[in-house]
Amino acid sequence: MLALLPQLLLTGITIGSIYALIALGFVLIYGVTGILNFAQGEFSMLGALVCATLLAWHLPLATAALISVAATCVLGALTERLAVEPAFGAHPLTLIIITFGVSMALRGLALMLWGADPYALPEFTPGPPLVLLGGVLVRQAVWAIGLSVAVVGALFTFFVRTVPGAAVRACADNAFACRLVGISPRRVSLAAFTLSAALGAVAGIVITPITGATYDMGLGLGLKGFVAAVIGGLGNAPAAVVGGYLVGIIESLATGYLVPGYAGAITFLVLLAVLFLQREGVLHGAQRRQA
Amino acid sequence: MTARPLSRRLIILAAAAAGTAGLLAPAPPAGGQGAPIKIGTVFAVTGPASSLGKPEKDTATMLQSQLQSAGGIGGRPVQIISYDSETDPTKAVLLIKKAVTEDNAVAVVGGTTSPESQAMADYAMAAEVPFMSVAASTTLSVPTRAWVFQTPQRNATAAAKALEYLVAIHAKTFAFLYRNDDFGQDGLVALRTYGLHQGVALVDAEPFAATDTDLSVQVARARVKNPDAMVVWSTPPTASIAAKNIRQLGIRAPILESHGIANRAFIQLAGPAAEGVVFPAGKLLVAGRLPAGDPQKALLEKYASDFEAANRYAASTFGGHAYDGITMLADALRHVGPDKARIREYLEHVRGFIGTGGTFNMSPQDHNGLGTRDMVLVVIKNGAWDLWK
Numbered sequence: 001m002l003a004l005l006p007q008l009l010l011t012g013i014t015i016g017s018i019y020a021l022i023a024l025g026f027v028l029i030y031g032v033t034g035i036l037n038f039a040q041g042e043f044s045m046l047g048a049l050v051c052a053t054l055l056a057w058h059l060p061l062a063t064a065a066l067i068s069v070a071a072t073c074v075l076g077a078l079t080e081r082l083a084v085e086p087a088f089g090a091h092p093l094t095l096i097i098i099t100f101g102v103s104m105a106l107r108g109l110a111l112m113l114w115g116a117d118p119y120a121l122p123e124f125t126p127g128p129p130l131v132l133l134g135g136v137l138v139r140q141a142v143w144a145i146g147l148s149v150a151v152v153g154a155l156f157t158f159f160v161r162t163v164p165g166a167a168v169r170a171c172a173d174n175a176f177a178c179r180l181v182g183i184s185p186r187r188v189s190l191a192a193f194t195l196s197a198a199l200g201a202v203a204g205i206v207i208t209p210i211t212g213a214t215y216d217m218g219l220g221l222g223l224k225g226f227v228a229a230v231i232g233g234l235g236n237a238p239a240a241v242v243g244g245y246l247v248g249i250i251e252s253l254a255t256g257y258l259v260p261g262y263a264g265a266i267t268f269l270v271l272l273a274v275l276f277l278q279r280e281g282v283l284h285g286a287q288r289r290q291a
Numbered sequence: 292m293t294a295r296p297l298s299r300r301l302i303i304l305a306a307a308a309a310g311t312a313g314l315l316a317p318a319p320p321a322g323g324q325g326a327p328i329k330i331g332t333v334f335a336v337t338g339p340a341s342s343l344g345k346p347e348k349d350t351a352t353m354l355q356s357q358l359q360s361a362g363g364i365g366g367r368p369v370q371i372i373s374y375d376s377e378t379d380p381t382k383a384v385l386l387i388k389k390a391v392t393e394d395n396a397v398a399v400v401g402g403t404t405s406p407e408s409q410a411m412a413d414y415a416m417a418a419e420v421p422f423m424s425v426a427a428s429t430t431l432s433v434p435t436r437a438w439v440f441q442t443p444q445r446n447a448t449a450a451a452k453a454l455e456y457l458v459a460i461h462a463k464t465f466a467f468l469y470r471n472d473d474f475g476q477d478g479l480v481a482l483r484t485y486g487l488h489q490g491v492a493l494v495d496a497e498p499f500a501a502t503d504t505d506l507s508v509q510v511a512r513a514r515v516k517n518p519d520a521m522v523v524w525s526t527p528p529t530a531s532i533a534a535k536n537i538r539q540l541g542i543r544a545p546i547l548e549s550h551g552i553a554n555r556a557f558i559q560l561a562g563p564a565a566e567g568v569v570f571p572a573g574k575l576l577v578a579g580r581l582p583a584g585d586p587q588k589a590l591l592e593k594y595a596s597d598f599e600a601a602n603r604y605a606a607s608t609f610g611g612h613a614y615d616g617i618t619m620l621a622d623a624l625r626h627v628g629p630d631k632a633r634i635r636e637y638l639e640h641v642r643g644f645i646g647t648g649g650t651f652n653m654s655p656q657d658h659n660g661l662g663t664r665d666m667v668l669v670v671i672k673n674g675a676w677d678l679w680k
Contacts, residue, residue: 007511007540015505116342118528120559129539136507136539211504212528212560216339220502255508261471261498 006135016248017144021203022225032192041222047201048213052119076197110215331390333401338378346610400616423616450481452571466513470525471498478524526551531560611647
C-alpha cells in the first residue's frame with residue numbers, strides 16, 4: 001500500500017492547486033468586504049468557457065486567455081455594481097444570498113450560451129508528465145502550483161508594501177474610520193470584486209487543460225475552494241493556499257486508502273470538523289486583519 | 292388631436308391583418324381530414340441533459356413536418372406536441388400528464404434521462420397509455436411493464452457488446468473505473484456478470500464522483516492489480532479525465548469505455564489519450580463505414596442527412612432514439628388506428644422494424660427488442676470514429 005503514497009500525494013497536490021486558486025478569490029473578497037462570494041466558482045467557469053470559445057475562433061491561447069480574463073473582470077465589476085453595491089451595508093447573510101443568486105444566474109446563462117457539453121483547452125506546455133519519486137505529475141499541475149504561489153506573493157506585496165494595499169487593509173479593519181480619512185470603501189469593494197474575478201478566471205483557464213470546462217463546474221469548485229478558505233481562516237491568503245493543498249491531499253489519501261468515490265463527502269466532513277473545533281479555521285485563528 | 296390619425300392607422304392595420312388572416316384561413320389543413328391524432332413528446336430540451344434532449348426535440352419537429360407533407364396517417368392529420376421537461380423528473384411527470392389528460396395524446400415519447408423516464412413510466416402504467424422511453428437504463432424495460440417501451444439499446448446490451456471486445460483481444464482480467472451512480476453501477480453489475488460467463492475476471496472496481504477533477508488515484512489503485520484491460524464507465528468530462536490519467540500513469544493496456552462517450556466532447560477533452568479507445572455504440576456514428584448489405588445503412592444515412600438539412604448541427608444517436616419511438620408509433624397508428632390498448636398490443640409484437648437503434652424485435656417479454664447485433668464496436672482513430680475489427 002505504501003507504493004501508492006507518492007502518486008496519492010502528487011495527485012493531492014494537483015487537485016489542491018486547483019482548490020488553492022479558488023480559495024484565494026474567496027479570501028480576497030472576504031478580507032476586504034466581509035462578504036463570502038459564492039459566485040467565485042462561476043468566475044472560473046466563465047473564464048474557462050470564454051477562453052475555449054475564443055480559442056475555437058482561432059485566436060492564440062495567450063490572447064484568448066487575456067481577453068477572457070478582461071471580460072471576466074468586467075463581469076466581476078458589474079456583479080459588484082449591480083448586485084452587491086445596491087445592498088451596501090445590509091446584513092452579511094443578505095449579501096451572501098445575493099452572491100448565491102448571482103451564481104445561479106451566471107450558471108443558467110452559461111447553460112444557454114454553451115450548452116451542457118464539456119469544453120477543452122490545450123496544455124500550456126504539452127509533453128509527457130513529470131516522474132517524481134515513482135509518481136507522475138502532469139505539466140499543467142506545475143503551472144497551477146506556480147500560479148498559486150505567484151498570486152500569494154503578489155497579494156502579499158500589494159497588501160504589505162503598497163499604499164492602495166494599506167488602504168484596502170484599512171477598509172477591512174474599520175470602514176468608518178477609512179471614510180473619515182478619505183478612502184472610499186465602495187471603491188475598494190469594487191476593486192476587490194474585479195480583482196478576484198480576474199483571479200477566478202485565471203484559475204479556470206489554468207485548470208481546464210486538466211479537468212475540462214462545463215457550465216456547472218463553478219458550484220463544485222466554489223464549494224471546495226470555500227472549504228479550503230475556511231480551513232485557512234478565511235482572511236489569510238497564504239493559509240488559504242495551504243488549506244487548498246490540505247483539502248486536495250486529504251481527498252486523495254481518503255480515495256486511495258479508505259473509500260474511492262466519496263472524496264467530496266470527506267471534504268465536507270473535514271469542513272464540519274473545522275467549524276466545530278475552531279470557528280476561525282485551524283491554520284490561523286483570527287487572522288483576518290493580517291490578510 | 293394626435294390620437295385620431297393614430298387610431299385611423301390602427302384601423303387600417305387591423306383591416307389589413309384581418310384580410311391576410313382571411314386569405315390564410317380557408318386553406319385546408321395540410322394533413323388530411325378530421326381531428327388530428329396527437330402524439331405527446333416530453334424531452335429535456337433545456338437543463339443539464341439538453342445536449343441529448345435538444346436533438347430529440349428537433350427530430351420530433353422534423354418528423355412532424357414529414358408526416359404533414361405525407362398527408363397524415365389514415366387520412367387524419369398527426370400532431371406531435373412537444374414539451375420541455377428541463378431535465379426535471381417532477382416536471383416530466385406533470386407534462387406527460389398534461390399531454391394525456393389535456394391534449395388527449397394517444398401515446399407519449401420521451402424521458403430523456405433515466406430518472407425522468409422512470410417517473411414517466413410509473414404515470415404511464417397508472418394512466419394506461421403507451422410510453423416510449425428514450426433513456427437507456429436497463430430497469431426501464433427489465434422487468435417488462437405492460438405500457439412501457441424503450442427505444443435505445445439498454446445499458447446491459449451495451450455492456451454485453453463491450454465484453455465482446457475484451458473476449459476478442461483475449462483479455463483475462465480487467466479493472467473497472469465507474470461513475471458512482473445508476474449508470475456506472477448498471478455497467479459494473481453487467482460487465483462483472485457477463486465477464487464471469489466468458490472467463491474475463493474483474494480484478495478491481497474503482498468508483499468516482501461525476502464532479503471529480505482527477506482520477507489518477509483510482510487509476511493508480513487499479514494499476515497495482517496489473518489488469519489486461521482498463522474499462523471506464525462514465526460520460527465526459529470524467530470519462531476523458533480517466534483516459535488521460537491512465538495514459539499519464541504510463542499504463543499501456545487497451546482502454547474500453549462505455550456508449551456514454553459517443554460524442555465529440557470526449558475526443559476533444561481526452562486529446563491524444565483518446566487514440567485507440569474502443570467503445571460500444573449504435574451504428575449511426577459510423578453509418579458511412581457500414582457494409583453495403585447492412586439493413587440499417589440506408590435509413591441511418593437518410594436520417595442523418597434529413598436532420599442536418601433541417602438543423603444546423605450533426606445528428607446524434609439521441610435524436611435517433613426519438614426518431615425510432617415516433618416512427619414506430621406512426622407505424623402502429625397506420626395499422627391499428629388511435630386506440631391506446633391496440634397500439635400497445637401492436638407495439639408488443641413489432642418484428643423486424645428497422646430503426647436508427649437497430650432492428651427491433653419486440654415481444655411480451657421484451658419491450659426493447661434490441662440486442663448486441665444492433666450495436667458496433669467503435670474505435671477512435673486520428674480523432675475520428677471508425678469501425679473496430
